[in-house]
Amino acid sequence: MKFKIIVSLFLLASLSAYSQELKYKSGGRIFDSNDKKMSPTEVRELLAKQPGMLQFYNKGRSKKALGNTMLYGGMALLAxxxxxxxxxxxxxxxxxxxxxxxSMILSIPVKAGYTKKIKTVVKDYNAELSNKDKDSGFNFESMSVVSNKNGVGLRLTF
Structure with missing residues (x-):
């Protein structure tokens, strides 16, 4: 019985570690909590369960592509x-x-708009994660191995 409880606690701890907060950095780049850059495909897979956020993220990415096309196209025309x-x-x-x-002047507000969309998606995703943690009632703070004269055991702090 104790073994089943310990195994289920390990599984729950691994699930909570999987849901990591996202960080937005300049240029539309999104990083996970380990500061590893996520590709747009990985972000889309992560947001697949929230269609509203995914649609907003996709709008931001297409705005980025449009802004880049306008900026570089304008530079090419000038040159x-x-x-x-x-x-x-x-x-x-x-x-x-x-x-x-x-074209170059019009690309400025377009490129400024995509950062707002992507920042909003990251902020909403992180807020939803923190709400899930509060709603679950399961706050796993730490786990340590303890030993005494009777044996070895695990100490879980909630």
């Missing part, structure tokens, strides 16, 4: 127009330069 004007000695600020500059 192309500059190189064409330098080689042909024609008027420099053509429509290509104006479109490139506008």
């Amino acid at each position: 192309t127009d500059f190189l064409l004007a330098a080689s042909k000695e024609s008027e420099y600020p053509t429509m290509m330069s104006i479109l490139g500059a506008a």
Whole structure:
């Protein structure tokens, strides 16, 4: 009987260790509690049980891709127009330069918006984890091995 209780406590402890808090760092990167970078696929697998958060995360990732496309596309248009004007000695600020500059300027709010979405997902996920820990009624603080003249045992602190 004692063996079954100890085994079930170990299993519960391993399940609580699996649900780790996430950390957001710049550039849309998400890290687990061990400071290991998680790929977007891993984050999507983790959020698969919460479709609302997953949808919000996917919107943030697509906003990041759109912002990057606008920024780098605008840079490419500006550079192309500059190189064409330098080689042909024609008027420099053509429509290509104006479109490139506008694209780069418009990418700023788009790129700023995706960080808010991803930060919100991380904050909500961590809040949900802390609520689950409070609702479970099972707070496993520590476990230690103790010995005395009668034998060896485990001391569990809740």
